[in-house]
Amino acid sequence: MAFKIRVNGAEHDVDVDGDTPLLWVLRDNLGLNGTKFGCGIAVCGACTVHVDGVATRSCSFPVEATEGVEITTIEALSKDGPHxxxxxxxxxxxxxxxxxxxxxxxxxxxxxxxxxxxxxxxxxxxxxxxxxxxxxxxxxxxxxxxxxxx
Amino acid sequence: MTQIVNLSRRGFLKGSAVAGGGLVLGVSIPAFDVVGNPVAPPVGQLNGYVRIDTDGAVTITLTHAEMGQGIQTALPMIIAEELEAPWSQVKVVRASALPEAGMAPAAPGTGGSRSVRANFDVLSRAGAAARDMLRQAAANRWQVSISECTAREGVIYHNSGQSAPYGDLVRGASYLSPPADVKLKDPSQRRLLGKPTNRLDAAEKVDGRAEFGVDVNLPDMLVGTVRHSPVWGGKLSAADPAPAMTIRGVREVITTEDAIIVVADGYWPAKKGLDALAPEWASGKGAKNSSARIDKAMSAALKRKGAAVVNEGNINQAFRHVSKRVEATYEVPFLHHATMEPMNATARVEGGRVDVWAPIQSAGRARHAIAEEFGFDINKVNVHVTYLGGGFGRRIGMSFIRPAIIAAQKTGRPVKVIWSREEDMAQPMMRPAAKVRMKAGLNGPGLPVAWDARLVVPSISEQLIPGRVRDGVDQISVHGMEVLPYRLDHQRLEYAMPDAGVPLGFWRAVPHTYNGFFVESFIDEIAAATGMDPVGLRREILQPGSRHLAVLERTAAEAKWDKSPKKNHFRGIALHESFGSIVGQVVELKISDDKAIKIRKVTAVVDCGVAVNPRTIEAQIEGSIAYALTAAMYGRVDVEGGAAVQSNFDSYQMVQMADMPKVDVHILENGPIGGIGEPGVPPLAPALTNAIFAATGERVRKLPLIDSGYRFA
Structure with a gap:
């Protein structure tokens, strides 16, 4: 399925199954490797990103739930110099x-x-x-x- | 003997990383096996270099892996000190396993808290040699004596006031021979070593740039995931690939003797594909293995005479004359490493050449293992080391490399194979479970004069380095128990290695994790048996003038042991030597009636001989305390049906922010340089359980603490 996903202020089209966790869309489709895979069950927090500013464990957040939300990853944090x-x-x-x-x-x-x-x-x-x-x-x-x- | 060779003008190095017009000194960095015995390279083979470029930049090869222990900062500090190089000008490049032309392979592995120790003398001398060659080059240019030229912060100065930066002098220096003898700085003259220095890799680790194994990305690369037989030693008997092939993005289902690898366009389709399969495993008799069976075998071994390790004095006679006897049995369970980054590797096989990228502690050894297992020409095998998302002894061997090479061969494309966390914990290399029975005989004043221990530990060596088992004794199982710092007239240690039927490995601090717990808890029991103060007893039985005694005294002083703690607070102390360093710790805590523990503070004193980077030393001690606290409170892997029960961080719990005590670290430098990545682990568990005894009167002889009803407040 095709999804439009807003990451770090830009819109991306991705064509993946709807149950694909946001983590793997970020890493394997968008090449944003700063968000890490640790446990896959939302316990360790290595995959934490912001969904509309809220800390969210992206390994357990399906891409089909990202419609209309703004996603921020570590890569955007230091766009204008270190946070x-x-x-x-x-x-x-x-x-x-x-x-x-x-x-x-x-x-x-x-x-x-x-x-x-x-x-x-x-x-x-x-x-x-x-x-x-x-x-x-x-x-x-x-x-x-x-x-x-x- | 340190060999330093001027490689600057050697033709065969042209085109390699060491070429380029600067001053290049080759060095021979000693390597050690996992228990600290020196191994390759043979004397005289160069496996590392120091390069100073015409712009003054200093580069050294990192022959060991950075897994958090801070060597990527500590090693450049060592060279910069003697070279008098400006700190901002020093950088490292990672050596890959395949040596550059004319060079020997880099270190076969990283472990045993050895990296700084292996490099310290060599890098110090290489730095001093380069410094003196630059001084000589300046002296030649100015036609003065070298004795009138001094080096400071990247510049050579002459008495007259003339000066030249290193970059201007490297060409001249490149024609000189390294001095036969170099004079190292007196420690009092050091300007960088011993100064708390921030990590060079911090910036790229806080913005996502740092490349770990899971981040490797090659053109045309596929991503796979793997499942091995969940029962250790089992084989794959059948697997219909069809259900996986219906998942969008799945490219290939590969079966091996004992595993299934699904390769896809990304990790998620690969995982979905793998989960869709219903493989049949031939588990064999391994499926009958369980914690209960292992425990029974270990308890039975504890009742039998074991292989002799130590037999000093006359233990039987001594026990007939003692005033008091103390006896206790202790035990600890199997443990996972649980590195944050799950096992993974990436492989590319092209034209008879194989390249592997991996977060790996044993790149040098893996290169040989790959060549042997897959039949590649050793000169066409390379292993590139990425950052390691934690190592702790887990990232050795072929288990996480093999699937990537198989998948790359089969698909004809580069493949990254990432293990799920569940696979990571299903295929562990566990810290062995251990049991011990200890007996002590005390003299009239309450001091132990006879010490009799029987240690039962499944053998790591039997599985990984069989040569280390001699006369029924796995040398790796008994360290930390066979040589005690205490004065004992009569000592006996027996050892037995029952077959546990589980995969074992080196877990941060290896046997010291359990032997430190056993010995230091039992010393506390001996003190309690006659009402002696635990510090007072140790003071009596440690060797006068020893480093151990100095650590004890400093630990007691920093923890204000002679003053009563706050109301309802209780303390326990332990000290243990491992990997060349001695660490003392005092845990101060309070405990509620329902066993909720709040640790107020851990005071730690480490004598690591030479403190290269105190900032890293503090970090390693803090981290070791967290690692050991997780094990002491929660750590236990159960075995059922021949497989590990605990499979992820929900069932294998970790210490978190709220549980982490304040840690206060103090450093002593009373001997030759020691290790720092592991020695902070062993004292924590006994210091903690000794404090629990002080608070409650309950002696915890079995870990983890949750099994005795304890929890964090």
Whole structure:
């Protein structure tokens, strides 16, 4: 089936089965590889993108549900220079293997769009993405650093 | 002996990455097998290089894989220090497994917390040699003595005030021979090593540019996914490809002896195609295997005499004269690695040449394995290493490479094969389960004088490196238990390796994960048996003047052990040596009546000998604590019907943000350089369970903690 999908401000035509998860449309059809595959069941958060500004796990979001919504991926975050959260991530030296970090950042952007100055509890509640390298404390510090800078 | 060779003007290197008009020094970076024994390259074979270009840029080859441990930053720091290169001018290129003309292959593998240790001396000397050659080139140009020329931040200065940047001097230096002897900086003169330095790979890892294995994209490439026999050791007996071929985008269904690979235009149609199939597997007797069977076999082995590993003093006689005996049995389960990036590889087979791109820890070994298994000319096999989305010991061997090569051969096109998370966990290389029975005999003052342990661990070596099993002892299973830092007059260790019938592998810190837990928990039991303070007991039985004792004292001091913790807070301590480093940890926590644990803080002290990049060291200790905490609280893989039960992150749970304690890291440098990727793992579990004992009086002798009713608050 043919779908029109709005990603990072541009419209794309894709011809895939309607149950194809947004993750695989982004990666295999649009070549946007910054969004990662981790679990396929919306538990780990490596595939987090924004759907109308809301952090969404794209591995479990079918392309047929994307009609009329605006999708934002990590690639669009730094279009005009690094986002303050990306700067904070570098300043706090967050990434280790780095595989989960784009999803973590997308979750953090969504958090800061709702809450200017998140408390530790806010961060605990919003940041449920898994990091197997265990960078959690630096992620927390980076979110606070970015919140202060924004 | 470090060999440094000037390759700048060697014709045979023209056209390779080391050509290009600059100063190029070839080096021989030692490699080690998984347990730390030196292997290839033979002495004198060059397998890495340092290049300084005419614009002053410095490039080094990265002969090991970056999987988060920070070597892509630490190794350039080492060379920049001695070379006096401006930090912003240093970069790395990854060595691929197929050596460039005239060079030996890069490291066969990355593991054992060895990368920095293997490179440290060689890169330091190469940096110093290049620096002195640049000084000599300047001295020649200015017709002065080299002793009057100093190097600083990419510039050579003469006493007179003349100066020249490195880029202007490399051509002159390229005609010189490397000095026979170089003088390394006194540690007090270091300007980069030991200074917290941010990672060079952070920027590309926060905006999606970093290329992992799953991101490899070749022209005309197809994407596949695979299912192996879910029962370990089973074979594929029949599979009708028709249902998959009706899925749009599916190109090919390939069957092998023990797997089905579906190749399609993308991952999703490949997965749909695979899920549409109803393969029949010949599971064989493996299907009868279960956790219950394995547990029974291990318990039976615990009752029998094992192979002798250590027998010092006279254990039987010693026990007849002790004042008190302490005895306990401990056990830990099988564990998954659960790297964030599922297993995958991409292969292209063209004109008798095969190229593989993979997130892999063992590129050098894989190159040989591919040539052997598929019958390729070894000189036409290359393995290109991408970033690894976590390694932890899982990314070795052929299991995730083989399907990609088979699919590329069969379709005649490049194929990337990505495993589902379920496949990743169905085909693990698990940390072995382990059981131990320990007995200690204490003297009048309560100090242990006799230590008798019987360790039962299914053997990793038997499956992966059979040469490491000698006289019934898998050397890899007993590390961390056979040599104890404590003064014991009489020590015995026996070992048995029951066949578990499950695939085993190297899991971050390998045997130290369970032996550290066993030994440090039991030491705590010995202290409790006579009411001694756990720090006080260790102070009595560690060697006076030892690095271990210094780590203990510093850990106790940083955790303010001599002061009472906050009301309702309790502490546990543990220390363990592994991979050349010693780590002490204190866990401070509180526990509710219904066993909800809140860890207030983990204080960690690491003596890693030389601190190359303290920022990375802190990160590795933090990460090791998270990794170990996941295992201690949740980690357990069950076996039913000859297959793994836990299949994804819903059933194999991970520590998350809300559970992560504050971590406070302190670094000591009291010996030769040690590893850092793994040594932070072993002390966490015993420090945690020792704190639980302090809080509740319950001694947890079996992990994970959820099985004893504990949870995170």
């Amino acid at each position: 303050p959260l990306q700067d904070a991530w570098v300043a706090e030296d967050v990434p280790q293997c780095g595989y989960c970090q784009t999803g973590q950042i997308m979750a953090a952007v969504a958090l800061l769009s709702q809450t200017d100055d998140p408390s530790d509890n806010d961060i605990d509640a919003a940041m449920t993405n898994i990091c197997r390298c265990g960078t959690y404390n630096r992620i927390r510090a980076a979110i606070k650093r970015a919140a202060a800078a924004m």
